[in-house]
Amino acid sequence: MSVKEELFKRLKEAVVNGDPEEVSKIAKKVVEVGIDPLEAVEKALVAGVLELGDKWVKGEVFIADVVAAADAMKVGLSILKNEIVKRGRSVKYLGRIVIGTVEGDIHDIGKSIVATLWEASGFEVIDLGVDVPPQKFVEAVKQYKPDVVGMSALLTTSMLKQRETIEAIKQAGLRDKVKIVIGGAPTTEEWAKEIGADGWAPDAFSAVQLIKRLFGIEG
Numbered sequence: 001m002s003v004k005e006e007l008f009k010r011l012k013e014a015v016v017n018g019d020p021e022e023v024s025k026i027a028k029k030v031v032e033v034g035i036d037p038l039e040a041v042e043k044a045l046v047a048g049v050l051e052l053g054d055k056w057v058k059g060e061v062f063i064a065d066v067v068a069a070a071d072a073m074k075v076g077l078s079i080l081k082n083e084i085v086k087r088g089r090s091v092k093y094l095g096r097i098v099i100g101t102v103e104g105d106i107h108d109i110g111k112s113i114v115a116t117l118w119e120a121s122g123f124e125v126i127d128l129g130v131d132v133p134p135q136k137f138v139e140a141v142k143q144y145k146p147d148v149v150g151m152s153a154l155l156t157t158s159m160l161k162q163r164e165t166i167e168a169i170k171q172a173g174l175r176d177k178v179k180i181v182i183g184g185a186p187t188t189e190e191w192a193k194e195i196g197a198d199g200w201a202p203d204a205f206s207a208v209q210l211i212k213r214l215f216g217i218e219g
C-alpha cells in the first residue's frame with residue numbers, strides 16, 4: 001500500500017469515526033507530503049461521509065454519527081482547502097459568486113466543496129452558509145453585486161426553496177443582474193430549467209466547468 005493509499009485509508013477511517021483531531025493530523029500530513037489535496041477530499045473525506053451515510057440510511061448507525069463524521073470531515077476540508085486554493089491561485093478574481101444552502105436545509109458538505117473548487121478556479125466566493133431564506137439571498141445580491149448566485153439543496157422538500165428564491169430575486173428586480181445556478185443530490189437539469197435557473201451541475205467538478213462556461217472561460 002503506497003503512502004498516499006495508507007493516508008487516505010486512515011483519513012477516511014477518522015472521518016467515519018467522527019474524530020476531528022485524527023482528521024486534522026492526517027490532513028496536515030497529506031499537505032506536508034505533497035499529495036493532491038483535491039484527491040484527498042474526494043477519496044477520503046467525502047468517501048467517509050458517504051460510507052457512513054449509507055450505514056445510516058440502512059439504520060446501522062445514528063444520525064448523530066453522521067453529524068460527527070460531517071463535522072470531522074469539515075475540519076479536514078478546512079485544512080485541505082487552503083492548499084487547494086493555493087495550488088489554483090490566480091492573480092485576480094475572475095468573478096464574484098454568492099452561494100448558500102436554501103432555507104430549511106442544513107446540508108453543507110457538497111456546497112463547501114463546490115465553493116472551494118470555485119475559489120481554487122479563481123473566483124471570489126461568498127458563502128452565506130445553510131438554511132438561507134430567499135430574502136437573505138436578495139440582500140446578498142444587493143450588498144455584494146455578485147455575477148452568480150448558487151443554491152444547494154439536498155432535500156426534495158427544500159428544493160422548492162430554490163424556486164422561491166429565484167422568484168424573490170425576480171420580485172426585487174434583480175434577475176437580470178445575476179446568473180443563477182443550482183445543485184444538490186435531488187436536483188436535476190430538468191428541475192433547473194423548470195424553475196428558470198441559468199445552470200445546474202451534478203457534482204463539484206462539473207460545477208467548475210459550468211461556472212467557466214457562464215463566464216465564457218475556456219478549459
Ligand code: B1M
Nearest residue numbers: 053105106107108109110150151155156183184185203204
Ligand atoms: Co441528511 N439527508 N438529512 N444529513 N444526508 C440526505 C440528503 C438523504 C438523501 C439521506 C437519505 O435519507 N437517503 C435524505 C434526503 C432525502 C430527500 O429528501 N431527498 C436526508 C434526510 C432525510 C435528512 C434529515 C431530514 C434526517 C432527519 O433528521 N430525519 C435531516 C435534514 C436536516 C435539514 O437539512 N433540515 C438530515 C440531516 C443530515 C445531517 C445534518 C446529519 C448530515 C449533513 C451534515 C452537513 O452537511 N454538515 C446529513 C448527511 C451527511 C446526509 C448524507 C448521508 C450525505 C449528504 C452529503 O453530504 N453527500 C445524505 C445521504 C447521501 O447522500 N448518501 C443525506 C456528499 C456531498 C459531497 O454530496 O451534497 O450531493 P452532495 O454535493 C455534491 C453534488 O450535489 C454537487 O456537488 C457536490 C460535490 O460533488 N452540488 C452542487 C452540491 N451543491 C451544489 C451546488 C451547485 C452545484 C453543484 O451550484 C450552486
